[in-house]
Amino acid sequence: MMSNERTLLNQLIKSKTDTVGSEILKEIEGNDEYIKDVQLKKLKELHDKKFKEKGVTPLIRLYEKYNACALNDGDLQNWAELIDRDIRILEGTIKILEDESNEG
Known part of the structure; x- marks a missing residue:
């Protein structure tokens, strides 16, 4: 029986035709390549496109929408500083007038 098994093994090893196992292995390897490559x-x-649509593009729109407002906020700060300076000048002027009226 040992020689029969050996003969079958030699036939299997030297065989030019595919076995069921080798055909399945080729199919698995082909599927693996298709999965990886395609x-x-x-x-x-698809993920990159969805990520851009759901994450990046809305952020860009928000930036573009409110960037102009941010620049205006800088203008607002300048206006606030000018108004503050004018109020201090008015307060100083009123104090001087009150002091003069109290003396006179």
């Missing part, structure tokens, strides 16, 4: 690439592109 499906994974498409999935990455």
Whole structure:
């Protein structure tokens, strides 16, 4: 029986035809290559597109919408400083007038 098994093993090893196991292995390897080369690439592109649509693009829109307001806030700060200076001048003038009227 040992020689029969050895003969079958030699035939299997030297065989030019595919076995069921080798056909399944080739199919698995082909599927693996397809998944890595095609499906994974498409999935990455889809993910990148969805990420841009859901995350990046809305942030860019918000930035563009409120960036002009941020620049106006800088103008607002300048206006506030000018108004503060004018109020201090008016307060100083009123104090001088009150002091003069109290003396006279």
